[in-house]
Amino acid sequence: MEHGRSFTAVLDVSAREERWRVRLPYGSEEMHIFNGRPAANLVRSIAFLISIHLFEWWETKDRERQLAKLGERLE
Template sequence: MATVEDVRSQLAARLLGQIKDSVATLHVTDLDITENGRSFTAVFDLDAPDGRWRVTLESDRADMNIFNGTPDAQLVDAVASGFRIRLAEWWHTKGAERASARQGKRLD
């Protein structure tokens, strides 16, 4: 079984750095993972066009497979891709949707 640190290391290799979409570039500077039974939480520190943020995203239940043994690269890529998409969605909806707004906290 993979540890929280194993999962963090595997995801960090794919998530730290720039996440670009058609409107903005987010720069992920740190990632923390917390296991919560049948799910896990990913906490991202990032630089965005309007400042520094800490964004908390819950995993999908299927993403927990990343903790089973040594996950293959395709699974880790898929989980990381899902988080990249959700970070971009957060960025675009944080000003209009309460649920998105609650996921992020401005750091400066």
């Protein structure tokens, strides 16, 4: 396990005529994606995790201040 290591997935999102840059932080559990040649099922599960977090952010960004801070609206 990679203790103390983390990464941030930075995504540019275009939806409903809006553009956003969203930063989703991840910790040591997800760091295994960077260990050489990760298994295909690991890549799929982390991609799925990111898509779930992005969906949650989109649906709650107008109500949850902490989550809203993860995104910045682009012009």
